[in-house]
Amino acid sequence: MGKPGAGTIMLNGLWRENPIFRQILGICSALAVTNLLVNTVTLCAGMVAVTALSSGTVSLLRNVTPRRVRMMVQVLIIASYVILVDLVLKAYLPEISKALGPYVGLIITNCIIMGRAEAFAGSNRVLPSMLDGLASGLGYSLVLVCVAVVRELLGFGTIWNVALMPEDFTRWTLMVMAPGAFFMLGIFIWIARGLFPSKAEATGS
Amino acid sequence: MEPGPIAIFFAAIFTSNILLVNFLGMCSFLSISRELKASVGLGLAVTFVLTTTSLIAYLLNQYVLVPLEMEHLRYIVFIVVIAAFVQLVEIVIERISPVLYVNLGIFLPLITVNCAILGSLLFLVIREYDLWQSLAFGAGSGLGWMLAIVALAGIRQRMKYSKVPAALEGPGIALIITGLMSLAFVGFSGMIPIQ
Numbered sequence: 169m170g171k172p173g174a175g176t177i178m179l180n181g182l183w184r185e186n187p188i189f190r191q192i193l194g195i196c197s198a199l200a201v202t203n204l205l206v207n208t209v210t211l212c213a214g215m216v217a218v219t220a221l222s223s224g225t226v227s228l229l230r231n232v233t234p235r236r237v238r239m240m241v242q243v244l245i246i247a248s249y250v251i252l253v254d255l256v257l258k259a260y261l262p263e264i265s266k267a268l269g270p271y272v273g274l275i276i277t278n279c280i281i282m283g284r285a286e287a288f289a290g291s292n293r294v295l296p297s298m299l300d301g302l303a304s305g306l307g308y309s310l311v312l313v314c315v316a317v318v319r320e321l322l323g324f325g326t327i328w329n330v331a332l333m334p335e336d337f338t339r340w341t342l343m344v345m346a347p348g349a350f351f352m353l354g355i356f357i358w359i360a361r362g363l364f365p366s367k368a369e370a371t372g373s
Numbered sequence: 374m375e376p377g378p379i380a381i382f383f384a385a386i387f388t389s390n391i392l393l394v395n396f397l398g399m400c401s402f403l404s405i406s407r408e409l410k411a412s413v414g415l416g417l418a419v420t421f422v423l424t425t426t427s428l429i430a431y432l433l434n435q436y437v438l439v440p441l442e443m444e445h446l447r448y449i450v451f452i453v454v455i456a457a458f459v460q461l462v463e464i465v466i467e468r469i470s471p472v473l474y475v476n477l478g479i480f481l482p483l484i485t486v487n488c489a490i491l492g493s494l495l496f497l498v499i500r501e502y503d504l505w506q507s508l509a510f511g512a513g514s515g516l517g518w519m520l521a522i523v524a525l526a527g528i529r530q531r532m533k534y535s536k537v538p539a540a541l542e543g544p545g546i547a548l549i550i551t552g553l554m555s556l557a558f559v560g561f562s563g564m565i566p567i568q
Contacts, residue, residue: 195403196488199396240456243485247449255445270495273448277488279400345559346394350552354545362540 174299181303182310186360187280196278199349200271201312205328208316209309210264211271214253216305219281222246223301226289242285243276250275280304315352319343378509381502385513388562391489392521393555395496398489401480402522403547412526414473415480416519418466420512422458423490427511429454430494431504451494452485459484489518524554 172180181187201207225245226233233241254272257265265272275281284304289297320326323344325333342348376384391397398419405415430451438444463481467474474481484490493514497507528550537546 196396196399196492199399239482239485243452243456244449247452251445251448254448269499270492273495274397274488274492276448276452277491279483342556346396347552347556347559349396350548350555354541354548354552357545357548358538358541361545362538 172296174296177296177300178303181300181305182307185304186307186311187283187304195353196274199346199353201268202316202349202352203319203323203344204267205313205316205320207264207267208312210257210261211268211275212305212309212312214250214257214272215275215278216302216309218246218249218253218275219284219301219305219308220298221249221301222281223284223289224294224298225249226285227292227294227297230290238290239282242282246281246285247276280308311356315349315356319348319352323348376506378505381506382509382513385510386517386520387558388564390517390521390555390558391493391514392518393551393558394562395492397492398487398518401483401487402518402525402551403544405477405480406522406525406529406547408476409523409526409530411473411476412522413519414466414470415477415484416515416522418462418477418481419484419487419489420515420519422455422462422484423493423515423518424508424512426451426455426458426490427494427497427507427514428504431497431502431507434498447495447498448491451491455490455494456485489514521551521554525551 201211222242222245226242229241229245250273253275254265257268257272281301284301288300292300317327320328321332322340323342325331325337325339340348343352385391389395392399392402401415405412433450433454434444434447438447438450459482462484463474466477466481493511497510502510525547529547532546532550541549
């Protein structure tokens with residue numbers, strides 16, 4: 169088996185192994201911030217940056233990290249990048265940073281990052297690892313943005329804070345509350361898996 | 374007016390349930406909730422870790438991080454505290470109940486990255502709770518998370534016998550059920566408001 173090429177890595181992250189549809193990882197923040205597209209995109213940008221950079225760093229350090237403490241090391245690497253993202257957001261986008269509340273910090277506990285570090289970066293070179301992290305982050309963002317568009321449009325009648333719905337549109341307040349998020353994600357997964365069943369699911373994993 | 378510790382305790386369980394309203398701790402929630410027994414065990418472990426770490430996080434934040442003006446290191450400090458406690462719980466469970474230990478498998482160490490815990494600790498700081506409020510919020514959040522996972526496990530055990538569309542099976546249907554549960558919990562929300 170050869171090393172996967174750049175195209176394959178991207179496709180895997182974006183679609184074939186899409187973190188949300190296929191592996192159901194990291195959906196906490198997927199649900200919490202998707203009621204407004206602006207917040208979602210900001211968090212996703214931070215998320216993509218952290219995933220790519222920490223995958224790269226984990227890969228860089230893979231030969232000098234003792235196996236026993238690798239989880240600790242990974243968490244610390246991820247946490248450092250998240251602190252960076254948090255400080256940048258606080259400095260340049262203070263309002264959004266406030267609206268996101270603890271969810272920026274929670275990028276640390278997003279299992280996608282740890283998952284990619286464990287599954288890919290631990291045994292691959294730096295550049296493919298960064299690409300893999302980037303692709304996973306983007307695949308994750310793709311779903312989040314879709315969910316956010318639907319929730320914001322139905323819940324507030326706006327997209328990116330621009331009113332799109334007619335004046336007399338009745339807002340589906342439920343969509344911007346917690347249950348709406350669960351329903352939307354459930355339905356998204358339903359559609360994605362219905363349209364593109366994968367082999368792993370056919371065997372019931 | 375600031376709500377007292379008792380109000381916060383109950384609010385954390387019902388009206389702003391950490392899982393059903395703030396979406397925290399979903400990964401293990403969806404994977405462990407197939408088995409009632411394991412979900413009770415995990416729920417207890419999470420509650421314990423959450424209660425103890427919220428106390429320590431409060432003290433560290435109040436008496437170390439703020440005086441030294443090192444708030445930006447909060448994430449690292451908190452995650453290390455959590456990791457240490459999870460390790461402790463792991464050792465204890467392995468001794469007391471090897472069966473449960475095997476059942477929980479990878480999800481026990483993964484409590485470290487269970488965002489319900491880090492999330493609650495960050496909420497404590499953002500909402501500027503005092504010592505008792507922090508403890509009440511930590512314990513309440515843990516119990517609320519346990520309530521949600523045990524309820525979902527109960528429902529899913531019965532669902533074994535029902536026909537679910539193939540593409541919706543597993544996480545899909547679990548999310549829809551969680552949505553319905555969340556709907557029920559949102560019904561409590563007028564009773565004790567916390568942010």
